[in-house]
Amino acid sequence: MRNNFDSVPENPAKLLEAQLAHRPDIQDLVERNIIKDPKMDAQEKRRVEESLLHKIDHRPTPEELVQHNILKADPTEVAPALQKNQFELERNMIHDSLENKLHERPDRAKLVEQGILTNDETSK
Structure with a gap:
């Protein structure tokens, strides 16, 4: 062929x-x-x-995007090279703050003692 x-x-x-x-x-x-x-x-x-x-x-306008957390508010306050580091720092600070608040939270016995919880609510 x-x-x-x-x-x-x-x-x-x-x-x-x-x-x-x-x-x-x-x-x-x-x-x-x-x-x-x-x-x-x-x-x-x-x-x-x-x-x-x-x-x-x-x-949507940029203001609406900021309200919906799509755009960051005032990204010009920090140099563009440092914006990621600033975001991570803020996130870590919030994380640490929440960790501290959770560690300082009173236990159930203390809440019953203060009259915030009753004995019935602690058994759940």
Whole structure:
């Protein structure tokens, strides 16, 4: 069996002409989803553009993003190279504060003694 890619055909013009004669038409290629329908492609592009413009027009303001904790408030107070370290320091300080509060928390007996809990509530 002869491979068409290894050798040059004897008459390339006739071979090309024969292959082009059996080429499927554009509508057939559109129906088989090989190429996109140009009319539908333009409509889809327009729909995507309108959707993106709508989303851009209705995107939240930076103030709203700060309120929802998506953006950090006042990131300019510290140099950008130190912002991560500042965030980690604040987080560690909060962690330490909560740990101290948990260690200083009174036990159940002391809460009963102070009248905050009753004996019935301590058995749970």
